[in-house]
Amino acid sequence: MIQPAYKKVIVQAPASTSNLGPGFDILGLALDVMFDIVEVTWVDEKSISIEVEGVGSDIIPRNPQKNSAGRTALEFNKWLNKGGFKIKITKGIPPGSGLGSSGASAAATAVAINHLLGLGLDLRKLTEIAAQGEMASAGAPHADNVAPSIYGGWVLIGSYNPLEILAFPPPKGMEFALAIPKGMKKTTEKARSVLPKNVTLSMHISNLGAASIVVAGLLQSDPKLVGKGMLGDQIIEPARTPLYPGFMGAKEAGLSAGAFGVTLSGAGPTVIAVTDNRKKAIEIAKAMKEAFVAEGIECDTYTSHATTGAKVIRTVE
Numbered sequence: 001m002i003q004p005a006y007k008k009v010i011v012q013a014p015a016s017t018s019n020l021g022p023g024f025d026i027l028g029l030a031l032d033v034m035f036d037i038v039e040v041t042w043v044d045e046k047s048i049s050i051e052v053e054g055v056g057s058d059i060i061p062r063n064p065q066k067n068s069a070g071r072t073a074l075e076f077n078k079w080l081n082k083g084g085f086k087i088k089i090t091k092g093i094p095p096g097s098g099l100g101s102s103g104a105s106a107a108a109t110a111v112a113i114n115h116l117l118g119l120g121l122d123l124r125k126l127t128e129i130a131a132q133g134e135m136a137s138a139g140a141p142h143a144d145n146v147a148p149s150i151y152g153g154w155v156l157i158g159s160y161n162p163l164e165i166l167a168f169p170p171p172k173g174m175e176f177a178l179a180i181p182k183g184m185k186k187t188t189e190k191a192r193s194v195l196p197k198n199v200t201l202s203m204h205i206s207n208l209g210a211a212s213i214v215v216a217g218l219l220q221s222d223p224k225l226v227g228k229g230m231l232g233d234q235i236i237e238p239a240r241t242p243l244y245p246g247f248m249g250a251k252e253a254g255l256s257a258g259a260f261g262v263t264l265s266g267a268g269p270t271v272i273a274v275t276d277n278r279k280k281a282i283e284i285a286k287a288m289k290e291a292f293v294a295e296g297i298e299c300d301t302y303t304s305h306a307t308t309g310a311k312v313i314r315t316v317e
């Protein structure tokens with residue numbers, strides 16, 4: 001019978017950018033741009049309750065089945081014969097932005113419950129559990145946001161069945177510029193529904209080559225190579241571009257301002273650019289914003305680095 005090790009555990013998990021262009025569903029990178037904080041409290045009743053505050057909290061479902069943290073917590077039922085969880089999510093990452101918002105909540109919840117129950121599950125297992133939680137918002141158990149939010153650095157999902165994850169430390173010498181356009185109603189489910197069901201062999205070869213360039217760039221901490229690879233996606237970005245007015249203009253502006261590569265972050269609408277220093281990243285972010293504004297679209301901009309994964313920040317005995 002499980003005896004919780006703590007009454008309450010609080011975990012912070014970082015945002016993430018997935019795909020990096022051609023690495024659809026297999027590449028992800030943790031970013032220090034924003035964080036979600038999840039507080040899990042043990043309760044004696046067999047129930048899961050969700051409270052949400054912070055950015056975009058008004059649109060996040062409280063029903064545990066429909067919430068990525070709630071769905072993640074439900075995955076732990078098999079270890080419980082009594083009791084449940086009260087979950088409080090403080091959103092720092094805007095939902096629906098393409099920055100792994102639901103993935104960070106799921107990741108933080110998995111890490112928190114593992115700690116609270118003293119289960120000692122490894123990071124791969126926690127990723128598997130949190131990816132199931134992601135089903136609540138993405139409609140598919142992709143792991144390229146939850147894995148970087150849990151492991152930190154960058155990850156390569158080598159296989160989904162069985163789940164195989166290769167995790168690497170944060171690449172050095174890379175600075176990211178982000179533009180988050182406002183007022184774009186997107187769901188990951190919709191952004192996945194526009195993708196082609198089949199691709200030609202030549203498209204496959206191009207994307208495989210481009211994704212391999214991204215991987216080589218990350219391994220060598222070479223932002224030019226990462227950017228070059230990011231630009232080589234022939235399948236996913238072209239299919240999603242019509243969903244996001246202003247994206248192409250922002251991409252061109254970012255490249256003209258000196259970015260090595262620009263693409264959609266995850267399923268969009270955030271646009272992410274890579275460069276090698278903060279001053280350039282600020283200029284690139286400004287250029288991308290001006291391009292959006294010229295199309296009548298307001299946006300927020302940020303610069304960011306790769307970072308480490310989910311951390312327990314407080315426990316209550």
Ligand code: HSE
Pocket residue numbers: 018019024025026098100138142144145188191192266267
């Ligand atoms: N790889 C996923 C996608 C990420 O692009 O649909 C969604 O957050």
